[in-house]
Amino acid sequence: MASVDILDACSRGGIPDRLNEDAFGAAGRFAWVIDGATGVGDVECLDGPSDAAWLSSTASAVIAERIAAGTDDLPVLLDATIRELADRFDREAVRRPKARHQRPTGAILLARFDDAGIDVIELGDCVLLARGESGAFASVGLERAGREMEQAAARRMREAGATVAHPEVRRRMQESRDRHNTDEGYWIFGLDPEAAQHARRHRLDLPAPSVALLATDGFASLFEDYGRYPPREALDLAVRDGLAPLCDELRRIERDEDPDCLRYPRFKQSDDATALLVATAP
Numbered sequence: 167m168a169s170v171d172i173l174d175a176c177s178r179g180g181i182p183d184r185l186n187e188d189a190f191g192a193a194g195r196f197a198w199v200i201d202g203a204t205g206v207g208d209v210e211c212l213d214g215p216s217d218a219a220w221l222s223s224t225a226s227a228v229i230a231e232r233i234a235a236g237t238d239d240l241p242v243l244l245d246a247t248i249r250e251l252a253d254r255f256d257r258e259a260v261r262r263p264k265a266r267h268q269r270p271t272g273a274i275l276l277a278r279f280d281d282a283g284i285d286v287i288e289l290g291d292c293v294l295l296a297r298g299e300s301g302a303f304a305s306v307g308l309e310r311a312g313r314e315m316e317q318a319a320a321r322r323m324r325e326a327g328a329t330v331a332h333p334e335v336r337r338r339m340q341e342s343r344d345r346h347n348t349d350e351g352y353w354i355f356g357l358d359p360e361a362a363q364h365a366r367r368h369r370l371d372l373p374a375p376s377v378a379l380l381a382t383d384g385f386a387s388l389f390e391d392y393g394r395y396p397p398r399e400a401l402d403l404a405v406r407d408g409l410a411p412l413c414d415e416l417r418r419i420e421r422d423e424d425p426d427c428l429r430y431p432r433f434k435q436s437d438d439a440t441a442l443l444v445a446t447a448p
Contacts, residue, residue: 168279168374168446170197175443176409178417180384180436185215187272188382188440189222193233196243197444198276199292200225200355201382206339207268211259221270221356225251229276240278240287245362252357267343271356275307275380279446284370284378289355293386295379295401298372303398306368308390317391321431330433374448379404384437388416391430409441 170192179186187202202218210217228250229243237243255270263269273290284296286306293307323335330336345351353364379401383390389400394415404412420436427435 167195168281168376168448169195170279170444170446172197173377173443173445174404174409175441176385176413177440178413178438180434180438185219186438186440187216187218187222188384188438189226190380190440190442191226191230192442192444193230195279195446196229196233196277197279197378197380197442198226198229198274199380199382199440199442200272200274201290201292201384201438201440202270202272203343203354205268205270206336206343207263207265209261209268211261211263211268211270212255213258213260217270218272221251221272224254225272225274225355238278240276240285240367241362241365244274244276244287244289244365245359248355248357248362249359252359255357265340265344266346266348267340269357271343271346271354273382274355277378277380279374279376279378279444281374281448283372284376286368286370287365288368289353289361289365291383291386293379293381293383293390295381295397296370296372296376297378297398297401298376299374302372303401304370304372305397306370307386308397317431320427320433323433324427324431374446377401377405377443377445379441379443381441382437382439384439385413385416385441387430387432387437387439388412388419391432392416392419394419404441404443409443412441413439 189200200222202222275288275292347358
């Protein structure tokens with residue numbers, strides 16, 4: 167049975183002096199990345215600097231615990247993780263959320279490797295790039311729905327001279343979060359157990375040995391939004407040179423080439439960026 171070895175990892179916060187709200191991990195034949203969505207409420211519900219960081223770090227720990235306890239089925243693992251998060255949040259919250267947008271949410275991609283390929287379950291906008299022994303390439307999460315609409319909204323915001331702190335922008339973001347995990351919105355990782363039933367599942371037929379790059383959208387912007395490399399080339403570069411040079415290039419684009427977010431429309435200059443490079447052997 168294939169097992170996972172971490173070749174490299176890179177996780178950098180998007181805003182100086184602000185907590186990185188991403189998380190990642192690997193255990194046995196599993197690997198995962200989690201992207202906590204920066205809160206848009208007026209207060210945090212938990213006794214800590216960031217509910218989003220709590221969500222991602224706690225979820226990562228729960229996943230590792232469940233795997234160690236023998237959970238092997240991806241939908242069961244995701245469902246159990248969400249239920250445990252909801253229970254812990256209910257016990258640990260020092261302020262009760264008055265609206266859905268005050269509850270922590272995020273994105274998750276969880277992969278399980280076997281000798282014949284990779285099973286993936288995901289909610290949100292994380293990405294996986296993988297290459298098999300024969301050189302065959304496959305991906306999950308590229309060209310996600312709603313990307314063009316998101317970029318158009320960011321362009322309108324920037325051209326109007328507004329930022330995410332603008333009251334109207336913040337109000338619209340809150341309204342969008344209020345629709346998460348409802349029939350009027352879309353399904354996301356968070357505290358709603360029913361979201362596990364709406365998670366997307368994928369099977370990649372890439373026999374071991376294989377190599378895979380798991381990334382939050384902040385890192386994936388390098389090849390998704392900025393087009394600096396085709397995804398397959400980004401994976402090859404990560405294997406050859408490691409992840410740090412790619413992280414450096416990502417930040418150079420955002421902070422030196424396009425600090426005003428106009429060439430590549432986005433809501434904030436830099437997002438938290440996390441990538442995990444793993445290899446499997448039969």
